[in-house]
Amino acid sequence: MAEKKVIRTAVIGAGGRGKYFGRLYRKEAHPGFDLRAICDLDPDRLKEAREFFGDGIAYRTDSAKIYADPEIDAVLVATDDRNHVEPTLAGLAAGKHVLVEKPLCQTTADAGRIIAAARKSPGIFMIGFELRECTVFQSMKRLLKEGRIGPVLVAHSFDNVSVGGHYFFHSPHRQKAYYRSLLLQKACHSLDLLNWFVDSEPVKVYGIGGLDFYGRTADPKLRCRDCDRADCPYRISLESFQMDYDARVRITDFCVWSKELNLNDNSELCISYASGAKATFHECHFTPEYSREFWLVGPKGKMYGYYDNPGRFLIRIEYSHDRERRTEEFKPPHTGGSHGGGDLRLRDEFYRRIVENDPPTEVQDSAYYSTALAICAEESIESGRPVEIPGLKSVLAASD
Numbered sequence: 001m002a003e004k005k006v007i008r009t010a011v012i013g014a015g016g017r018g019k020y021f022g023r024l025y026r027k028e029a030h031p032g033f034d035l036r037a038i039c040d041l042d043p044d045r046l047k048e049a050r051e052f053f054g055d056g057i058a059y060r061t062d063s064a065k066i067y068a069d070p071e072i073d074a075v076l077v078a079t080d081d082r083n084h085v086e087p088t089l090a091g092l093a094a095g096k097h098v099l100v101e102k103p104l105c106q107t108t109a110d111a112g113r114i115i116a117a118a119r120k121s122p123g124i125f126m127i128g129f130e131l132r133e134c135t136v137f138q139s140m141k142r143l144l145k146e147g148r149i150g151p152v153l154v155a156h157s158f159d160n161v162s163v164g165g166h167y168f169f170h171s172p173h174r175q176k177a178y179y180r181s182l183l184l185q186k187a188c189h190s191l192d193l194l195n196w197f198v199d200s201e202p203v204k205v206y207g208i209g210g211l212d213f214y215g216r217t218a219d220p221k222l223r224c225r226d227c228d229r230a231d232c233p234y235r236i237s238l239e240s241f242q243m244d245y246d247a248r249v250r251i252t253d254f255c256v257w258s259k260e261l262n263l264n265d266n267s268e269l270c271i272s273y274a275s276g277a278k279a280t281f282h283e284c285h286f287t288p289e290y291s292r293e294f295w296l297v298g299p300k301g302k303m304y305g306y307y308d309n310p311g312r313f314l315i316r317i318e319y320s321h322d323r324e325r326r327t328e329e330f331k332p333p334h335t336g337g338s339h340g341g342g343d344l345r346l347r348d349e350f351y352r353r354i355v356e357n358d359p360p361t362e363v364q365d366s367a368y369y370s371t372a373l374a375i376c377a378e379e380s381i382e383s384g385r386p387v388e389i390p391g392l393k394s395v396l397a398a399s400d
């Protein structure tokens with residue numbers, strides 16, 4: 001049997017997600033990957049990584065050595081959202097395969113710079129949109145391509161983020177200055193899926209939003225450890241916190257009701273697409289459930305799609321113009337692993353594209369338009385006016 005091609009990997013950014021990538025993209029987890037190096041600017045993070053991965057790989061604070069290393073084929077960028085641009089551009093300039101975590105970056109101009117570099121690079125470029133690889137969303141896309149409901153004319157999606165309190169509102173740093181917007185940081189997955197299902201570029205967005213549940217009342221210095229509200233559902237201990245992707249991380253215990261918080265905990269959008277389709281979108285960080293829902297309407301019917309991380313997937317299509325109500329249901333299987341199976345499937349897809357030298361051209365549009373839509377939506381919420389979304393072509397021309 002032919003030997004499997006081995007892709008030598010390096011992870012940039014050794015937070016919870018970077019260490020998780022390290023566990024996934026190494027030969028113990030996949031025979032086609034070999035983890036060679038981990039880089040972080042923070043020596044404490046590297047120390048923690050070394051305790052887990054041992055001495056068999058290189059630990060670096062200087063990522064330049066990784067890009068210059070001919071024995072590294074692929075870099076996995078898992079730095080925090082504010083720091084995706086520099087390592088992604090450096091990896092692409094060095095001709096490496098690059099998988100950058102979502103969101104791509106925090107401005108449309110940077111998104112244009114990255115896509116321009118990806119177009120010139122010989123490496124495979126992908127973004128960490130593992131949900132696109134998940135069976136329920138792949139099945140929805142397939143059913144749409146089969147024309148079951150015709151072209152999507154009207155769409156709606158709801159991001160139910162019950163974990164918002166724990167993930168985003170305990171840290172005084174996790175403000176607009178850090179994330180720009182939770183539409184970008186969290187909802188970019190669903191906005192990307194919406195763009196994919198509508199099958200057109202978003203051209204204009206109007207948004208409203210607010211911080212209506214968290215924040216607003218407590219002294220910003222208050223921490224869970226000093227608080228006497230034993231019944232607070234967001235009370236945490238500092239030891240560790242289970243994320244939704246099979247990793248335990250430390251989070252800080254500042255009060256989720258702090259007066260200094262400034263990220264919106266809910267946003268509501270109206271989106272116009274180049275095709276003429278229209279969509280509405282809700283992101284809410286205080287729902288009881290953690291799931292994503294989509295409603296898509298075309299001339300021949302209406303599709304509903306439900307996703308949650310444990311994999312209780314459901315697609316229901318109701319057909320129009322039948323004498324009797326006719327519905328079809330599909331329950332695509334969960335294929336194992338975190339994020340509804342998406343994380344492992346994204347890894348397999350990255351591997352396949354590298355060995356078959358099959359660059360995913362639509363990934364560039366996906367990475368750009370999910371970012372631009374989220375950024376323009378936040379601008380609209382801030383200004384109270386609809387915002388035109390710059391097309392990728394014009395942004396690429398400006399970045400030349």
Ligand SMILES: NC(=O)c1ccc[n+]([C@@H]2O[C@H](COP(=O)([O-])OP(=O)(O)OC[C@H]3O[C@@H](n4cnc5c(N)ncnc54)[C@H](O)[C@@H]3O)[C@@H](O)[C@H]2O)c1
Pocket residue numbers: 012013014015016017018039040041042045063078079080081083086087101102103128129130185245339
């Ligand atoms: N696809 C998903 O579903 C998913 C899930 C979780 C997190 N993420 C994304 O993964 C990224 C990382 O998340 P996290 O929670 O691990 O973040 P984190 O802030 O805990 O860790 C980021 C690490 O990157 C390091 N870093 C920053 N700039 C660097 C640079 N230039 N070179 C080397 N190291 C650098 C920091 O020191 C830090 O240790 C985020 O962008 C997040 O949005 C994606």
